[in-house]
Amino acid sequence: MSSPPVYSELDRPAKFLKGVGPRRADLLARLGLVTARDVLYHIPHRYEDASTVQRIAALEPGMEATIIGRVVSKGVIPTRKGLRIFQAVVRDASSLIECSWPGQPFLDRLIARGDLLLLSGTVRFVHGRQLQPREFTLLARAGEEAVEEGGAIFPVYPATEGLSHRQVRKLITENLDALLRGTAKEEVFDAVLLERIGVPPLTQALEALHRPESIAAAEAGRRRLAWEELFFLQLLHARARHYASAERPGITFARRDTLVRPFYASLPFALTGAQRRVLREIGEDMASTRRMNRLLQGDVGAGKTVVALFAMLRAVENGYQTAMMAPTEILAEQHARTLTNLIGELPVRLQLLTGRMGAAERRKAQARIGSGEASIVVGTHALIQEGLVFRQLGLAVVDEQHRFGVRQRLALSERGTNPDVLVMSATPIPRSLALTLYGDLDISALDERPPGRQPVRTVLRDASARPKVLEFIREQVGAGRQVYLVYPLVEESEKVDLKSAVDEYERLRIEVLSDLRLGLVHGQMSGEEKDRAMRAFASGEIDVLVATTVIEVGIDVANATVMVIEHAERFGLSQLHQLRGRVGRGSEASYCILLEGGAEAAERLRLFASTEDGFRIAEHDMRLRGQGDLFGARQSGLPAFRFADLERDEGLLRQARAEARRIVEEDPDLAQHPHFLGALTVRYGERARLFHAG
Numbered sequence: 001m002s003s004p005p006v007y008s009e010l011d012r013p014a015k016f017l018k019g020v021g022p023r024r025a026d027l028l029a030r031l032g033l034v035t036a037r038d039v040l041y042h043i044p045h046r047y048e049d050a051s052t053v054q055r056i057a058a059l060e061p062g063m064e065a066t067i068i069g070r071v072v073s074k075g076v077i078p079t080r081k082g083l084r085i086f087q088a089v090v091r092d093a094s095s096l097i098e099c100s101w102p103g104q105p106f107l108d109r110l111i112a113r114g115d116l117l118l119l120s121g122t123v124r125f126v127h128g129r130q131l132q133p134r135e136f137t138l139l140a141r142a143g144e145e146a147v148e149e150g151g152a153i154f155p156v157y158p159a160t161e162g163l164s165h166r167q168v169r170k171l172i173t174e175n176l177d178a179l180l181r182g183t184a185k186e187e188v189f190d191a192v193l194l195e196r197i198g199v200p201p202l203t204q205a206l207e208a209l210h211r212p213e214s215i216a217a218a219e220a221g222r223r224r225l226a227w228e229e230l231f232f233l234q235l236l237h238a239r240a241r242h243y244a245s246a247e248r249p250g251i252t253f254a255r256r257d258t259l260v261r262p263f264y265a266s267l268p269f270a271l272t273g274a275q276r277r278v279l280r281e282i283g284e285d286m287a288s289t290r291r292m293n294r295l296l297q298g299d300v301g302a303g304k305t306v307v308a309l310f311a312m313l314r315a316v317e318n319g320y321q322t323a324m325m326a327p328t329e330i331l332a333e334q335h336a337r338t339l340t341n342l343i344g345e346l347p348v349r350l351q352l353l354t355g356r357m358g359a360a361e362r363r364k365a366q367a368r369i370g371s372g373e374a375s376i377v378v379g380t381h382a383l384i385q386e387g388l389v390f391r392q393l394g395l396a397v398v399d400e401q402h403r404f405g406v407r408q409r410l411a412l413s414e415r416g417t418n419p420d421v422l423v424m425s426a427t428p429i430p431r432s433l434a435l436t437l438y439g440d441l442d443i444s445a446l447d448e449r450p451p452g453r454q455p456v457r458t459v460l461r462d463a464s465a466r467p468k469v470l471e472f473i474r475e476q477v478g479a480g481r482q483v484y485l486v487y488p489l490v491e492e493s494e495k496v497d498l499k500s501a502v503d504e505y506e507r508l509r510i511e512v513l514s515d516l517r518l519g520l521v522h523g524q525m526s527g528e529e530k531d532r533a534m535r536a537f538a539s540g541e542i543d544v545l546v547a548t549t550v551i552e553v554g555i556d557v558a559n560a561t562v563m564v565i566e567h568a569e570r571f572g573l574s575q576l577h578q579l580r581g582r583v584g585r586g587s588e589a590s591y592c593i594l595l596e597g598g599a600e601a602a603e604r605l606r607l608f609a610s611t612e613d614g615f616r617i618a619e620h621d622m623r624l625r626g627q628g629d630l631f632g633a634r635q636s637g638l639p640a641f642r643f644a645d646l647e648r649d650e651g652l653l654r655q656a657r658a659e660a661r662r663i664v665e666e667d668p669d670l671a672q673h674p675h676f677l678g679a680l681t682v683r684y685g686e687r688a689r690l691f692h693a694g
């Protein structure tokens with residue numbers, strides 16, 4: 001259906017480039033550069049701005065300076081304290097200056113007499129003027145032709161052993177014009193659109209990246225490539241969304257209000273502004289002819305369940321059934337209890353369905369679901385197992401959707417004829433990341449807490465405070481409360497971590513807290529074992545639950561008031577946030593104690609202690625750790641962007657989403673945009689064709 005990519009000069013092997021023989025080709029391959037195109041897209045990882053180069057004669061102590069000069073002498077000088085300093089004297093046309101690198105004697109091997117260096121750093125006064133370079137770039141070796149001095153931006157390329165960044169630059173410079181000619185046919189965006197987005201055409205962008213006139217020009221070039229990445233992903237999402245909703249007419253739910261209104265009247269509290277806004281968004285989706293496919297994000301306790309119940313009652317009052325699927329038995333049971341309480345006297349039958357039910361009980365449940373007698377069905381994966389038939393499923397709600405795959409989400413909605421779909425997540429993620437990961441969904445955020453909840457008091461303590469913490473635990477248990485004690489368990493060192501968690505549990509159980517009832521739960525246990533431990537905790541048979549992060553999702557014990565997290569510095573902020581969300585669920589004052597933060601994590605942890613806003617924490621986490629590292633983003637299919645940066649390019653991302661949706665609405669099959677379809681297939685292969693009407 002799509003044409004194969006047109007053969008281009010740029011698809012030729014890199015060895016046909018000027019200055020590339022077989023040996024060079026091997027070195028390029030080490031950098032992952034196999035074709036001419038790879039070389040063209042091998043863009044600098046930084047730039048040295050020599051347009052601001054100063055004359056050495058003009059430097060004065062205290063200045064921040066960038067200079068270019070040749071090394072006239074150099075050497076390593078030992079100091080009395082045993083520190084070794086590399087020093088080089090550098091000369092330009094105006095004067096010379098001593099440059100000093102304390103503690104970096106190895107530079108003696110990298111820098112030679114006669115080298116032309118670009119240096120930037122602070123000028124000090126140490127027996128005369130001295131430059132302490134923060135960065136240096138080798139522009140040319142002795143005898144090598146000097147690149148134009150002054151007025152230039154020097155691109156610095158990723159290099160490899162045997163192929164220096166200067167050699168890479170030379171190679172690219174020599175071939176750039178020919179390579180750029182090859183891009184003329186590859187432009188897929190028309191000038192009007194590029195203008196609207198505010199990014200340069202492809203050829204111009206690539207030229208600016210390799211031969212920038214200014215730092216800003218290079219940045220504009222990067223934005224163009226980022227635009228392409230973001231746009232095509234959004235195009236993929238927009239098509240998925242189209243085939244999932246627009247193409248298949250949804251159910252038009254009328255505002256009968258026979259259940260919704262009495263439910264509203266029965267609520268003992270006023271809805272928050274965020275809840276009202278989100279309910280409006282959901283209400284519009286449900287009333288429209290298009291199928292709802294919406295993600296509802298919000299912290300634990302933000303009031304998602306209440307919102308979901310409104311939507312469910314809307315479906316029920318229209319004569320449809322509705323199902324809510326949760327990732328664990330305990331969570332499903334909790335939901336069933338919560339919903340039952342909220343439903344109160346309303347004439348609505350709720351049915352629970354989990355894997356734990358006996359055969360007879362299950363048959364009965366299935367019969368009630370099949371006959372339509374049960375209008376709200378709550379369950380686990382059991383809901384998508386063979387043999388379960390709904391009479392008329394109109395709305396599918398999926399809780400903690402990141403624990404399910406796309407396929408399972410779809411499987412639940414396949415239980416009906418194009419039911420509306422609402423997926424919920426208690427793991428707030430930054431909006432830009434949500435748009436990237438779940439671009440096929442519409443997104444609602446509950447970013448406001450219901451009033452009256454007790455804040456969780458969060459404190460940082462170092463190892464010396466451990467005895468006091470144990471005392472505090474004993475005190476709380478004495479007052480009838482329960483405690484979580486969490487140990488980190490990271491994949492790379494899982495075995496060691498697990499051993500230390502289990503050892504510590506034994507030590508606490510037998511020695512330190514032998515007077516309390518302790519339980520253990522960790523990832524290596526079977527589902528059943530985990531379940532048993534959690535249930536024992538939930539029913540109060542255990543005072544202190546020692547755990548690895550498996551308790552992140554799926555347990556709600558209002559009586560638990562203390563969360564102690566060992567080696568807090570080893571957790572991401574969003575993970576810590578999930579853990580903290582396990583306490584503060586009842587009316588008693590609650591505490592989160594972060595143990596052994598360590599100095600370098602202190603700032604991060606202090607920010608965490610200062611707020612309970614999951615969205616803020618997630619944004620901070622993303623800034624610190626990068627988008628790829630977050631929330632298992634890699635596993636959940638976040639593409640590795642080479643040029644786009646979700647934080648920096650959020651505006652571009654929104655534009656990409658809007659453009660992609662507009663185009664797909666007008667031309668879902670991209671018949672008028674064959675070049676888009678081609679580019680989409682090159683980028684995403686089969687996935688580009690995955691979502692089809694049939």
Ligand code: ADP
Pocket residue numbers: 269270271272275298299300301302303304305306307338426450451
């Ligand atoms: P979530 O599902 O997002 O974790 P819930 O819907 O379970 O949150 O709500 C958490 C608690 O707050 C519940 O006890 C619920 O009844 C209560 N709640 C929800 N919305 C409000 C509100 N607007 N005002 C006061 N309490 C609320």
Ligand code: MG
Pocket residue numbers: 250251252253285286287288289290291292420
């Ligand atoms: Mg609808």
